[in-house]
Each structure stands twice: as C-alpha cells, then as structure tokens.
Amino acid sequence: MLTGPDAASNPAAGVLERNRVSVAGDAAKPAIIFGAGYGTSQDMWRLVAPQFTDRYFVVLFDNVGSGETDVSAYDRRKYDSLRGYAADLLEIIGVLDLHDVVFVGHSVSAMIGALAAIAEPQRFARLIMLGPSPRYLNDEGYLGGFERSDVDALLDAIEVDHASWARDMAPALMKNSERPELAAELADSMARSSTMVAQHFAKVTFLSDLRRYLKDIRTPTLILQSADDLIAPIQVGEYLHEHISNSELVVLNAAGHYAHLSDPAEIERQIRRCL
Amino acid sequence: MTPDSISLALFQQAPAGLFAMSTEGVIRSANDTFSDWTGYPREDLVGRYFLSLLSRGSALVFETRFMPLLQTQHTLSEMMLTLATRTGGTRNVLVSSVLDESGAAPVVYAAVFDAGNRLRYERDLLDARRTAETAMARVRILQEAAAGLAPASTLAAFGSALRVAAEMATDAASVSVIVAEPDGSLELVSGDRPLSPTHELAGLLPVLECLRTGEPVLCCNPAEIAARYPDLAAGLDAEGVEALVVIPVIEDATVGGAIACWFQRPRELDEDLLDLLAALATQGAPVLQRIHLQRRIEHQSLHDSLTGLPNRRSLQRRLRLVLGDAERLGHAVGVLFLDLDGFKAINDDFGHEAGDQVLQQVAGRLLRTLRVGDLASRFGGDEFVIACDGIDEETVLDVARRIRAAVNEPLDGLARGSTVSASIGISLFTPGGSTQTTPDALIHLADEAMLASKRAGKGRDTLVTA
Numbered sequence: 193m194l195t196g197p198d199a200a201s202n203p204a205a206g207v208l209e210r211n212r213v214s215v216a217g218d219a220a221k222p223a224i225i226f227g228a229g230y231g232t233s234q235d236m237w238r239l240v241a242p243q244f245t246d247r248y249f250v251v252l253f254d255n256v257g258s259g260e261t262d263v264s265a266y267d268r269r270k271y272d273s274l275r276g277y278a279a280d281l282l283e284i285i286g287v288l289d290l291h292d293v294v295f296v297g298h299s300v301s302a303m304i305g306a307l308a309a310i311a312e313p314q315r316f317a318r319l320i321m322l323g324p325s326p327r328y329l330n331d332e333g334y335l336g337g338f339e340r341s342d343v344d345a346l347l348d349a350i351e352v353d354h355a356s357w358a359r360d361m362a363p364a365l366m367k368n369s370e371r372p373e374l375a376a377e378l379a380d381s382m383a384r385s386s387t388m389v390a391q392h393f394a395k396v397t398f399l400s401d402l403r404r405y406l407k408d409i410r411t412p413t414l415i416l417q418s419a420d421d422l423i424a425p426i427q428v429g430e431y432l433h434e435h436i437s438n439s440e441l442v443v444l445n446a447a448g449h450y451a452h453l454s455d456p457a458e459i460e461r462q463i464r465r466c467l
Numbered sequence: 468m469t470p471d472s473i474s475l476a477l478f479q480q481a482p483a484g485l486f487a488m489s490t491e492g493v494i495r496s497a498n499d500t501f502s503d504w505t506g507y508p509r510e511d512l513v514g515r516y517f518l519s520l521l522s523r524g525s526a527l528v529f530e531t532r533f534m535p536l537l538q539t540q541h542t543l544s545e546m547m548l549t550l551a552t553r554t555g556g557t558r559n560v561l562v563s564s565v566l567d568e569s570g571a572a573p574v575v576y577a578a579v580f581d582a583g584n585r586l587r588y589e590r591d592l593l594d595a596r597r598t599a600e601t602a603m604a605r606v607r608i609l610q611e612a613a614a615g616l617a618p619a620s621t622l623a624a625f626g627s628a629l630r631v632a633a634e635m636a637t638d639a640a641s642v643s644v645i646v647a648e649p650d651g652s653l654e655l656v657s658g659d660r661p662l663s664p665t666h667e668l669a670g671l672l673p674v675l676e677c678l679r680t681g682e683p684v685l686c687c688n689p690a691e692i693a694a695r696y697p698d699l700a701a702g703l704d705a706e707g708v709e710a711l712v713v714i715p716v717i718e719d720a721t722v723g724g725a726i727a728c729w730f731q732r733p734r735e736l737d738e739d740l741l742d743l744l745a746a747l748a749t750q751g752a753p754v755l756q757r758i759h760l761q762r763r764i765e766h767q768s769l770h771d772s773l774t775g776l777p778n779r780r781s782l783q784r785r786l787r788l789v790l791g792d793a794e795r796l797g798h799a800v801g802v803l804f805l806d807l808d809g810f811k812a813i814n815d816d817f818g819h820e821a822g823d824q825v826l827q828q829v830a831g832r833l834l835r836t837l838r839v840g841d842l843a844s845r846f847g848g849d850e851f852v853i854a855c856d857g858i859d860e861e862t863v864l865d866v867a868r869r870i871r872a873a874v875n876e877p878l879d880g881l882a883r884g885s886t887v888s889a890s891i892g893i894s895l896f897t898p899g900g901s902t903q904t905t906p907d908a909l910i911h912l913a914d915e916a917m918l919a920s921k922r923a924g925k926g927r928d929t930l931v932t933a
C-alpha cells in the first residue's frame with residue numbers, strides 16, 4: 193500500500209491511499225480487481241484473491257467509508273449515489289493504468305463495477321458479480337426481497353450499535369492516552385461519524401434502483417447467485433441475467449450471501465472458468 | 468443429579484436461548500429455551516438457517532452487519548434482532564456471539580436474551596435522539612445560511628450562501644440557485660445546473676414551473692421526472708439526474724428565485740427536509756429583496772428617471788474611464804454636447820407632458836443612432852451629452868450628422884407632427900500630445916462649441932479639438 197508523505201502531494205498516491213488499494217503479483221500480468229460488499233472490507237476476499245497472484249495482477253480496495261478508510265474522506269454529496277463509488281473505481285484503474293480488467297464485485301460492489309463499466313467499457317474485459325442486486329426493494333412486478341420498513345430496521349440497528357461500538361473502542365484509545373476522559377469522548381465522536389457514514393451508505397445501497405442501466409452493460413458478465421442468498425433472492429439473479437445482454441447466470445448451492453467465505457474454492461473455480 | 472446432568476440442564480433450561488451455528492449461519496445445536504422462544508422443536512432448528520428465524524429487517528441486519536462484524540472482530544455483544552416465531556409472532560432479543568476458529572470448522576456460539584422491554588426503551592431513546600439531532604442539524608444549517616446571507620451584497624454571495632446550506636441539508640450532487648430578474652430574465656447565480664449545453668435556463672422546466680407557480684416542484688424518481696417533464700427526461704437521465712426538488716424564494720408575494728437540488732439516486736424527501744429547504748428560502752427572500760433594492764438605488768443614482776438614460780454622474784464616470792484608456796491605448800475620445808432647438812416652444816404650446824415625451828423620444832433616437840459602446844446621457848433640461856471612445860474626426864462628424872437627422876424627424880405623441888432640431892458641439896481629444904484633459908474640460912469645450920452652433924443658426928455642429 194502506498195502511504196506516507198507522498199500521499200498528499202501526489203494525486204495518484206492520494207487515490208490509492210483514499211481507497212486503501214493493495215496490490216499483489218506482477219503488474220505486467222492481466223489485472224483482476226476485487227470489490228467488497230456493503231458493510232465489509234477487502235479482507236472478505238482473503239480466501240479467494242491470493243489464489244490468483246500466480247497468473248494475475250491482483251488489486252484489492254475498500255470503498256470510501258468502509259473498512260479502514262479515512263472517514264474524513266467521506267464526501268456525503270459525492271457518495272449520495274453509487275456513481276461516486278464508480279468514479280473512484282475508475283480513478284484507481286486509471287492511476288494503475290489497467291486495461292482489460294476483470295472486475296469481481298460482491299453485493300453492492302457488483303453494481304458499482306457495472307456503473308464503471310458502462311462509463312468506460314474499454315477498461316473492462318469481464319464483470320463477475322457475486323450476490324448482486326440492481327434494486328433491493330420490492331416494486332410492482334419486481335421481487336427485490338425487501339420493503340422500506342426492513343431498510344429502516346437496518347438503519348435503526350446501525351444507530352443502536354453506536355453505543356456499544358463506542359464502548360468497545362474507548363479502551364483501545366484510552367490505553368495510550370494521558371487523559372482517558374478525552375479518549376472516551378473521542379471514541380464517541382468516532383463512533384458517531386462511523387454510524388452516520390454506515391447509515392448513509394446503507395441508504396444509498398438499499399434505496400438505489402439501477403435496473404434501468406442494466407441494458408447499457410456491454411461487458412460480458414458472469415452472475416454468481418447463491419440459491420439461498422437472503423439479500424439477493426434467486427429471482428434477482430434471474431432478472432439480472434434477463435436484462436444484461438451478454439450474461440451468464442450460475443446458481444451456487446447453499447452458499448449464502450458470503451459465498452467467497454463459505455465456499456471459496458467454488459468461487460475461485462467459477463472465476464477461473466471464465467478468465 | 469450428577470454434575471453432567473446439571474450441566475445439561477443448565478444448557479437446556481438457562482434463562483437465555485443458546486445455539487451454535489456454522490459461519491454460513493446454519494444452526495448446529497440449540498437449547499430448549501431457544502426452541503421455546505422460536506416455537507420450533509429442537510430437531511427442526513438443527514439444519515435450519517438462523518436467518519430464517521428473523522424478521523426481514525433483522526435478516527438484513529444479520530447479513531450486512533452481524534456476520535461481517537463477527538468475521539472481523541470475532542466477538543459481538545448485544546446486537547438487537549427480532550425473531551419471527553413459528554406461529555407468526557415476533558420476539559425482540561439481544562444476541563451476543565463469539566466466533567470460534569480453533570476447531571477444524573469454525574463455529575459461532577450465540578446467546579439470546581429476551582429484550583422486549585429493553586428494546587422498547589432503546590427505541591424511545593433512539594427516537595428522542597433522532598429528533599434532537601434533526602433539530603440540531605436544522606439549527607446548524609440555518610445558522611450557516613444566516614452567516615452567509617447577512618453580509619451578502621451581491622447575487623453571487625446570496626446564491627452561494629443558499630447553495631452551501633442546501634447542499635448541507637440534502638447531500639444533493641448539485642444545487643443551483645436561480646434568480647428571476649425584475650425584467651423576467653433568469654440568472655444562475657450559484658452552482659451548476661443540468662442540461663446547460665442543450666437548454667437555456669428558461670428551458671429548465673421544473674425551475675420555470677416553480678418560478679411561475681410559486682409552489683415547490685418535487686420528483687422523487689426517474690419515472691416521476693419522465694411523467695412530468697417528458698421532453699427533458701432523456702437529457703436529465705444522461706446526466707444521471709434521478710430525482711429533483713425546486714423550492715421558490717418568495718419576496719413580497721413575487722417569486723424572486725428558486726433553489727433547485729438535483730439528485731443522482733431516487734430520493735424520498737421527507738417533510739422535515741422540505742420544511743428546512745422552505746426555511747432556507749424564507750431566510751433568503753429578504754436578502755434577495757435587499758440586493759434588488761440596492762441595485763435599484765444604484766441604478767437610480769446613475770440614471771435619469773424620465774428618459775432612463777445614464778445621468779451626468781454616469782457620464783463623468785465613463786469619461787474618466789475612457790480617458791484613462793485613451794492614454795494607454797492611443798484612442799481618441801469625442802464628446803458631443805447636444806441642445807434641442809425649438810423645445811421651449813413645444814413646452815409652451817403643448818404643455819410639460821408633451822415636452823417630457825419629446826425628451827423620451829429623443830433619448831430613444833439617440834440610442835438607435837449611436838455606435839455600440841457609445842454612451843448617451845441626459846445632462847439636464849433639453850441637453851444631452853454623448854461620449855464616444857476610439858473615434859476620429861471624420862467618424863465623430865458622421866455620428867453628429869446622423870444624430871441631427873434622427874432628432875429632426877417629425878415627433879409623435881402630444882406634439883405629433885412638430886419637429887425639433889439639434890445644435891451640437893463636439894470636443895475631440897487625441898492623446899499623445901503634451902496636453903492632458905479632464906472629463907469636465909471636455910464637456911465644457913463641447914458646451915462652448917454647441918453655443919457656437921446655436922449662434923451660427925442652430926441645427927448644425929461645431930468641432931473643436933482639445
């Protein structure tokens with residue numbers, strides 16, 4: 193990872209730092225990028241991504257506001273749409289000067305990758321979507337799986353978490369602090385901003401509707417859909433397959449929403465199959 | 468009871484639900500209490516997804532927060548979830564869990580506590596905190612706007628204060644502040660706007676509609692935009708606009724402007740947010756009125772109220788400017804002093820109103836006759852002074868000839884059919900020589916030249932060089 197004094201003065205380093213980009217393998221080899229789903233970080237790919245470093249240049253990153261990214265880089269106006277995240281992804285690809293990218297996106301990152309591929313199709317060779325959904329809410333003639341009240345329950349839960357989050361964080365901050373009462377305050381304010389970011393990202397993820405853009409995806413797309421994924425029911429996978437012209441749908445057995453953790457070997461096999 | 472049977476009884480009958488599951492969320496073992504609370508026999512629970520025992524909202528929490536956090540932290544305390552029981556009821560619980568990765572296959576151990584009352588209490592706290600935070604955010608945004616608006620003396624400063632506050636309030640990808648000028652023209656005073664390459668500001672129909680009706684315009688998603696503004700839908704779509712809201716700024720019962728927010732995802736704007744935007748507009752209205760008033764006063768101080776022409780002050784200001792440029796650029800400057808011949812007679816014969824009409828008509832004819840960039844002013848009474856920049860002797864004489872011809876055309880209005888003529892004096896300053904000049908000196912020279920024209924028989928011009 194690129195960090196240190198260069199990050200501020202060098203815009204390219206700034207992009208890589210902002211998204212906590214980490215790379216492995218030979219930069220001259222074809223690139224494969226892994227994007228993490230809502231609420232998760234690049235760490236979720238730990239059982240899959242390292243398998244590809246032999247023959248690929250492997251790129252991992254965190255969406256701003258997730259993982260270990262700097263909360264102060266979270267611009268609410270930019271990230272009020274998944275387009276903000278797609279713009280970041282394209283910046284990463286640009287800074288690393290990657291072409292013919294294979295983009296593997298889990299959950300919301302699958303759609304972020306799709307928006308990026310629509311904007312700059314020449315950069316992408318393939319999209320691999322794991323547990324994607326273009327719209328999480330049910331709509332007339334469309335089963336997304338959720339109602340608005342379900343999303344509100346998630347927003348509430350994030351908010352209630354805030355207290356215990358701060359409680360868990362405070363001791364670590366206090367350890368090296370000369371004034372523990374300030375550490376507690378700091379923990380609370382850090383928890384507060386994380387909470388607000390998590391809530392905002394939840395709204396943007398679960399209240400967006402990208403169905404209308406699916407027809408614009410020209411990149412060959414593989415949809416990996418768990419038969420028992422609660423977040424993205426099987427009908428959503430079928431809907432995507434039907435509306436993305438050059439797509440293949442593979443239904444995975446009982447792997448849940450985190451198939452890259454529960455069945456990494458199968459995910460690796462599926463990715464290799466289409467490389 | 469043997470120690471073993473006590474342990475077993477403790478597991479089965481503990482006043483908390485206990486269960487173990489795989490990292491995919493499949494239940495491997497559960498105690499009687501958990502079985503009671505969910506309504507499923509224990510043999511039905513084993514092999515079942517824990518997810519399937521949760522309300523949809525809690526399932527979303529479980530998948531997007533519980534599991535990812537457990538994966539990174541290995542331990543989670545008191546996550547609030549709602550169980551959906553076999554009989555169709557619900558039970559609010561707190562779930563604490565640990566991830567044990569010591570064995571061959573990782574296992575999650577979970578303890579479930581009944582939290583019916585506690586959850587209600589938490590819910591109340593949550594609502595109270597949300598209400599307080601919404602109110603605080605509202606105050607902060609209104610204060611921010613007030614701080615920006617108070618010193619605003621230009622439309623740009625006014626627009627910028629409202630735009631920044633509206634951005635804070637809505638997180639909109641872009642916000643435009645538009646002002647309707649008294650003459651009906653529109654001006655974008657702050658922010659970006661969509662469709663700028665293809666549509667005039669007046670073609671931005673949601674804004675136009677808001678300005679015309681004085682009512683907010685709200686489209687929450689692309690379908691609503693397409694239904695209401697079919698001609699703009701494709702263009703807005705191409706720019707990623709998926710929702711919009713336009714709020715009028717109403718000053719003294721007239722719509723003086725609008726705040727337009729453009730969103731890049733479907734947005735349901737709740738009452739609180741619409742109220743806040745309306746409050747911003749209300750805060751902005753008197754400031755817009757003040758700026759318009761200042762502009763009017765400034766315009767009045769520089770213009771003649773009868774003819775609308777610049778007044779003597781504007782003339783002097785302009786001459787100072789062009790004389791400065793003349794030295795620098797080597798341009799000659801001409802001043803034409805015009806006095807109407809026969810004006811007093813019209814005043815006497817037809818009354819002062821007729822005289823006023825003559826002055827207005829002459830002003831219109833001057834504007835029509837002059838070159839672009841020349842400035843015609845009403846100097847006083849029936850005297851007009853024209854400042855011409857970048858001119859030479861031949862051209863200034865041509866301008867004077869055209870003016871005399873235009874003024875001499877038959878009059879309209881109360882003095883219809885009568886005519887007046889113009890006696891003109893011209894002073895021409897060519898830079899580069901040893902002499903300097905001032906606006907007053909040039910005007911004075913032209914005035915004297917005009918008197919010479921009068922003496923020589925009126926309706927003619929006299930040129931002197933400064």
